[in-house]
Amino acid sequence: MAPALKKRRCPECKKAYTYEDVEKHPTYPFCSPRCRLIDLGAWLTEKYAVTQNIDPEIAAQLAEGSPESGSPPEE
Numbered sequence: 001m002a003p004a005l006k007k008r009r010c011p012e013c014k015k016a017y018t019y020e021d022v023e024k025h026p027t028y029p030f031c032s033p034r035c036r037l038i039d040l041g042a043w044l045t046e047k048y049a050v051t052q053n054i055d056p057e058i059a060a061q062l063a064e065g066s067p068e069s070g071s072p073p074e075e
């Protein structure tokens with residue numbers, strides 16, 4: 001019962017990658033923690049720039065938070 005390998009493309013750097021149980025990967029849907037942080041940082045900047053200044057400590061906590069936040073774009 002070998003799990004099927006799934007091909008994904010990182011929404012940040014567009015690099016293709018393959019993981020077993022990719023949905024459970026800590027950086028899903030990104031290829032790496034770095035890409036996840038880049039994307040999350042961009043999202044936070046966009047989100048809070050128009051609403052309020054966010055405390056850097058809170059931003060850091062959010063950046064380290066659940067990898068399940070956000071939805072991967074469907075293709």
Ligand SMILES: [Zn+2]
Pocket residue numbers: 010011012013014015030031032035
């Ligand atoms: Zn990437």
